[in-house]
Amino acid sequence: MDGLAHFWDRSDGIGRAVAVLFAREGADVAIAYLSEDEDARETKRCVEAEGQSCVLIAGDVKNPAFARKAVEKTMREFGQLDILVNNAGIIVNGPVEALSLDDLALQLAVNVTAQIGVMRVTEELDAMRVMGRSGGAGTALPLSESDLVALRDKIPGVVGVSGQIDES
DSSP states (O other): OOEEEEEESOSSHHHHHHHHHHHHTTEEEEEEESSOHHHHHHHHHHHHHTTOOEEEEESOTTSHHHHHHHHHHHHHHHSOOOEEEEOOOOOOOSOGGGOOHHHHHHHHIIIIIHHHHHHHHHHHTTTTGGGGGGTSOOEEEOOOHHHHHHHHTTSTTOBOTTSOBOOO
16 A cells, blocks of 8 residues: 555544554554544554554644644645545443533534534545546545444454454
8 A cells, every 4th residue: 555544533442453554554644633642652653663654633623723734734744645534533421311412512523523524624625636646536434433343344454343454
C-alpha cells in the first residue's frame, strides 16, 4: 500500500490496531484524537515501529475549525489523503429514558454532525484528489468499531476485536 490513512478515533484499542495494520501495509498515518495524549503517543510509537510516519493532532472533532486544521495539517505533512477512517464516536450508556437532552445532543454532535463535517471538509479541500494517480478516488470510510468487528468475518485482512489480522 502506498499512501496515507487518517483516523478520527480514539488512539487506543481498535483505533490503534487499525492504525498499525495500515502502517504495516505501507501507509503513513495521521491520528486526530480528543485528549488521550499518552495513548496517542503509544499508537504513534507502534506505527513508527512498522517503519511509517505518524502525525498526532489533538482537538475536538465537534469543532469544525479543528476538523479543517486536522485535514490541512495532514495534507501539509503527507501531501495527500488516500483513506479517511472517520470513526470518532461516543455512547452514553443507560436506558433511553435516563438520557438527558445534553447527553443526546453530545452523542449527535460527535456521532453524526462531526462525521458529516469531517467528510465535507475533506471534500471541500479536495484532500483526496491525488488518489486518482492509481485510477480511483480516495476512500472515506465512516466505520464504527462494530462495523470493523462485523467486517472481520467477511473480508480477509480486516482487523477484529483482538486487533489481530484475520487471514482467512
